[in-house]
Amino acid sequence: MDTTSIKTSLERVRTTHPLVHNITNYVTVNDCANALLAIDASPIMSDEPLDVGDIQTICGGLVINIGTLNQSTIAGMHEAAKVATELGHPIVLDPVGAGASALRTQTAADLLDAYPIAIVRGNISEIKALANGAASTRGVDVCPDDIVTDENLEASAAFARDFAARTGSVVAITGPIDIVADSTRSFAVRNGSKLQGRITGAGCMLSCITGAFAVANDDALLAALGAVCTTGVAGNLAEERMGELDGNLSFRTYLIDALYKLDGETLANRALVEDVQ
Amino acid sequence: MDTTSIKTSLERVRTTHPLVHNITNYVTVNDCANALLAIDASPIMSDEPLDVGDIQTICGGLVINIGTLNQSTIAGMHEAAKVATELGHPIVLDPVGAGASALRTQTAADLLDAYPIAIVRGNISEIKALANGAASTRGVDVCPDDIVTDENLEASAAFARDFAARTGSVVAITGPIDIVADSTRSFAVRNGSKLQGRITGAGCMLSCITGAFAVANDDALLAALGAVCTTGVAGNLAEERMGELDGNLSFRTYLIDALYKLDGETLANRALVEDVQ
Amino acid sequence: MDTTSIKTSLERVRTTHPLVHNITNYVTVNDCANALLAIDASPIMSDEPLDVGDIQTICGGLVINIGTLNQSTIAGMHEAAKVATELGHPIVLDPVGAGASALRTQTAADLLDAYPIAIVRGNISEIKALANGAASTRGVDVCPDDIVTDENLEASAAFARDFAARTGSVVAITGPIDIVADSTRSFAVRNGSKLQGRITGAGCMLSCITGAFAVANDDALLAALGAVCTTGVAGNLAEERMGELDGNLSFRTYLIDALYKLDGETLANRALVEDVQ
Numbered sequence: 021m022d023t024t025s026i027k028t029s030l031e032r033v034r035t036t037h038p039l040v041h042n043i044t045n046y047v048t049v050n051d052c053a054n055a056l057l058a059i060d061a062s063p064i065m066s067d068e069p070l071d072v073g074d075i076q077t078i079c080g081g082l083v084i085n086i087g088t089l090n091q092s093t094i095a096g097m098h099e100a101a102k103v104a105t106e107l108g109h110p111i112v113l114d115p116v117g118a119g120a121s122a123l124r125t126q127t128a129a130d131l132l133d134a135y136p137i138a139i140v141r142g143n144i145s146e147i148k149a150l151a152n153g154a155a156s157t158r159g160v161d162v163c164p165d166d167i168v169t170d171e172n173l174e175a176s177a178a179f180a181r182d183f184a185a186r187t188g189s190v191v192a193i194t195g196p197i198d199i200v201a202d203s204t205r206s207f208a209v210r211n212g213s214k215l216q217g218r219i220t221g222a223g224c225m226l227s228c229i230t231g232a233f234a235v236a237n238d239d240a241l242l243a244a245l246g247a248v249c250t251t252g253v254a255g256n257l258a259e260e261r262m263g264e265l266d267g268n269l270s271f272r273t274y275l276i277d278a279l280y281k282l283d284g285e286t287l288a289n290r291a292l293v294e295d296v297q
Numbered sequence: 298m299d300t301t302s303i304k305t306s307l308e309r310v311r312t313t314h315p316l317v318h319n320i321t322n323y324v325t326v327n328d329c330a331n332a333l334l335a336i337d338a339s340p341i342m343s344d345e346p347l348d349v350g351d352i353q354t355i356c357g358g359l360v361i362n363i364g365t366l367n368q369s370t371i372a373g374m375h376e377a378a379k380v381a382t383e384l385g386h387p388i389v390l391d392p393v394g395a396g397a398s399a400l401r402t403q404t405a406a407d408l409l410d411a412y413p414i415a416i417v418r419g420n421i422s423e424i425k426a427l428a429n430g431a432a433s434t435r436g437v438d439v440c441p442d443d444i445v446t447d448e449n450l451e452a453s454a455a456f457a458r459d460f461a462a463r464t465g466s467v468v469a470i471t472g473p474i475d476i477v478a479d480s481t482r483s484f485a486v487r488n489g490s491k492l493q494g495r496i497t498g499a500g501c502m503l504s505c506i507t508g509a510f511a512v513a514n515d516d517a518l519l520a521a522l523g524a525v526c527t528t529g530v531a532g533n534l535a536e537e538r539m540g541e542l543d544g545n546l547s548f549r550t551y552l553i554d555a556l557y558k559l560d561g562e563t564l565a566n567r568a569l570v571e572d573v574q
Numbered sequence: 575m576d577t578t579s580i581k582t583s584l585e586r587v588r589t590t591h592p593l594v595h596n597i598t599n600y601v602t603v604n605d606c607a608n609a610l611l612a613i614d615a616s617p618i619m620s621d622e623p624l625d626v627g628d629i630q631t632i633c634g635g636l637v638i639n640i641g642t643l644n645q646s647t648i649a650g651m652h653e654a655a656k657v658a659t660e661l662g663h664p665i666v667l668d669p670v671g672a673g674a675s676a677l678r679t680q681t682a683a684d685l686l687d688a689y690p691i692a693i694v695r696g697n698i699s700e701i702k703a704l705a706n707g708a709a710s711t712r713g714v715d716v717c718p719d720d721i722v723t724d725e726n727l728e729a730s731a732a733f734a735r736d737f738a739a740r741t742g743s744v745v746a747i748t749g750p751i752d753i754v755a756d757s758t759r760s761f762a763v764r765n766g767s768k769l770q771g772r773i774t775g776a777g778c779m780l781s782c783i784t785g786a787f788a789v790a791n792d793d794a795l796l797a798a799l800g801a802v803c804t805t806g807v808a809g810n811l812a813e814e815r816m817g818e819l820d821g822n823l824s825f826r827t828y829l830i831d832a833l834y835k836l837d838g839e840t841l842a843n844r845a846l847v848e849d850v851q
Contacts, residue, residue, distance in 0.1 A: 045619070046323045046600045046603060046619075047603050047604055047607055047619050048604060048607075049323060049324050050324055050325060050327060050328065050497060050498070050604060051604065053324055053325075053497035053498075054496060054497055054545055054546055054549070057495050057496060057497060057545055058495070058544060058545050058546070063497065064394065064397070065322070065323075065324050065364070065365055066365065066366075066394075066398070067365065067367065068365075068366050068367040068368065068400065070368070070400050071366060071398050071400040071401065074397065074398030074399055074400070075394075075397060075398050078397060087619070088619055088620065088621065088622075089620075089622050089625060090621070090622040090646055091622065091624070091646070092367055092368070117618065117620075117629075120618070120628065120629060120632055121620070121625050121628030121629050122628055123622065123624050123625040123628070124625065218611050218612070218834070219608060219611060220604060220607035220608055220611060220617065221604070221607075261542060265815060265828075265831060265832075265835065266831055267612060267830060267831030267832065267833065267834025267835050268608055268611055268612050268830065268831070268834045269608055269612070269826070269827045269829075269830035269831050269834075270827055270831050272546070272608070273546045273547055273550065273827065274542075276544060276545065276546035277542060277543055277544030277545070277546050277547050278542075278544065279544065280495070280544025280545045280546070281542065281544050323600045326600060326601050327601055327602060327604060327605065327774060327775070330601055330602075330774035330775075331773060331774055331822055331823055331826070334772050334773060334774060334822055335772070335821060335822050335823070340774065341671065341674070342599070342600075342601050342641070342642055343642065343643075343671075343675070344642065344644065345642075345643050345644040345645065345677065347645070347677050348643060348675050348677045348678065351674065351675030351676055351677070352671075352674060352675050355674060369644055369645070538819055549823070550823045550824055550827065551819075552823075553821060553822065553823035554819060554820055554821030554822070554823050554824050555819075555821065556821065557772070557821025557822045557823070558819065558821050
């Protein structure tokens with residue numbers, strides 16, 4: 021995937037203003053909305069089963085994040101995904117905390133089984149929990165043993181391709197090194213800041229941004245890669261802006277500001293993407 | 298409406314610290330609370346049907362925002378509005394996304410029918426959806442065809458006065474040019490920043506601020522106009538503070554900061570209000 | 575309690591990264607998560623009754639905040655508290671708005687009766703409502719008559735010790751002067767900024783931070799005192815950073831940034847703790 025494609029993937033979002041329906045957790049929902057607005061997308065949130073069908077109908081895609089499930093929102097997720105599927109809209113699934121509880125693992129697995137999920141975006145522990153049915157997640161964090169490193173990079177890429185092949189979804193596994201893969205191609209992205217692990221919502225925002233990219237770009241692999249690079253480069257830019265007294269909340273501001281300011285040219289110049297087989 | 302009245306309307310909020318009960322969406326609720334605190338009002342959020350009656354009783358007014366409905370919160374809205382009505386407290390309704398789904402349009406229409414809503418605050422598409430029963434909203438955004446411009450300003454003001462006459466509510470229609478009207482008088486306000494459209498919650502915050510103004514000011518038209526000018530001038534001040542690296546999240550900070558710092562004198566000097574008939 | 579212990583209490587949090595399960599309100603939940611991340615703790619939010627047991631099992635402690643109750647979350651609070659009790663995990667209770675509604679007062683009282691709450695953290699009006707069964711709270715604010723001052727400091731400390739003796743919980747009563755007490759010892763803390771009263775969530779963040787301290791420190795009195803001092807000193811540092819145009823939202827950023835930057839040494843040097851009997 022060349023950086024010209026990555027550049028174009030962002031520009032398509034900026035010029036088409038995709039309307040994205042998000043069923044997401046109440047912890048980071050405000051950041052998700054502002055992150056979508058930052059990249060010229062338009063967010064709408066709705067989780068009530070009686071509301072989601074109409075809302076999905078007027079949107080271009082759906083993002084489902086299971087970070088704070090309840091029984092009503094689970095029903096809303098299924099109803100919205102059903103309508104999105106009927107309409108051929110891309111669905112992005114963020115399995116927050118899969119592996120940390122039976123309800124989360126089961127809900128994510130059910131959604132993945134029942135609908136043609138375009139892109140799954142999670143950390144490596146969550147994706148492994150979905151792949152294995154094994155509960156090894158440390159809450160919403162990554163288990164230290166799972167982290168993608170240079171040493172296990174090829175094995176991790178193979179795992180990602182295998183997951184993509186089995187589910188039919190593009191997968192974006194994010195962490196210090198991000199992996200984006202479909203069943204045959206896999207890429208590593210080395211952008212981003214350690215500070216993204218010190219704010220809540222870095223992953224949730226990325227999932228929503230991925231939704232916007234998936235609406236604006238027909239190629240799901242390019243959409244996932246464009247979203248991962250956009251967020252990663254914004255993380256780099258945000259870290260460079262940190263002053264002496266700044267902590268994680270200033271970083272959050274700088275991250276969303278950087279998403280707002282980022283143009284395709286800068287993205288192409290700073291994206292650190294490599295083929296990994 | 299002269300600017301001395303506008304000035305006084307803000308000063309009444311700052312000196313009386315109105316306690317405002319908000320049933321609002323979970324996307325922007327934190328910004329709403331901080332915006333109320335910024336103008337020296339005191340927010341309380343409660344949507345559980347078993348809780349809202351007691352909470353409304355100790356408050357001076359009620360703000361209902363339908364941005365993220367669910368069946369329990371709809372019941373809470375009705376219960377709270379019933380108690381507010383019995384106590385003679387002003388109610389502000391923000392019909393977020395009316396026109397975008399049947400549930401939203403119906404819920405807003407039901408509330409408007411059943412209770413003496415003091416002020417309805419929305420964008421032009423939402424107000425038209427309520428007026429027409431027609432679903433033409435683009436999610437929570439304005440349809441391009443609907444935008445209030447200099448060309449359609451008098452017609453838009455007439456529409457607003459007519460809506461006010463039919464509903465018995467003051468109406469505040471916000472956008473690039475804001476219109477505030479009761480059944481006989483209508484005003485245009487030309488404050489505010491384009492950046493308010495690039496953050497989530499600009500409208501929600503205004504609705505909550507309108508609630509605080511309505512508690513502190515008996516005249517609902519003055520309350521709505523004071524709130525619209527206050528938020529618009531804060532938007533101008535926030536935009537003036539934007540630096541080279543600042544994006545939409547910095548703008549959000551500057552907007553609420555500007556609400557915090559704004560005094561009646563500055564408000565009166567910068568409010569751009571005109572009679573439109 | 576010497577300042578070396580206070581210093582150590584923070585350092586224990588920073589080095590052990592306690593995983594804290596929060597059932598908290600949707601108004602300030604994002605700030606709570608970022609405040610926990612700022613002090614190197616790890617937050618997870620879950621309120622669905624079917625989810626909370628598994629989540630509590632993988633965490634070290636539980637924070638319950640009743641700021642926006644609904645019937646499902648009340649059930650989730652009891653289920654989570656039951657599991658925390660079985661596992662011997664510390665529970666922190668924040669009775670937001672106790673006294674403002676029957677549902678809030680009753681829910682807080684029920685939780686306090688049914689489980690061995692390690693620490694109760696609230697403002698003086700909320701704690702008095704719990705102590706007296708009397709409803710005298712002004713929403714989520716303090717009634718002016720209740721404020722802890724130099725004049726009533728010893729009486730307030732005696733009230734706190736008595737409350738601790740009757741409930742078996744450590745109590746942290748926060749305001750212009752904070753009081754932290756168990757049944758026999760009581761301390762006043764004179765850190766913090768008036769601006770903490772002009773943002774939403776200052777109390778909620780403190781309660782979550784208290785949860786992290788309670789997981790990392792076996793001594794509940796030290797945990798509460800460490801958390802109160804940490805938040806208070808961060809408030810002092812944040813206020814010192816305020817610029818001419820800064821308002822309450824900048825203060826919120828500076829507060830969480832200060833939590834992020836605060837080390838044990840600075841905490842020990844700036845904590846203003848005194849014995850009060």
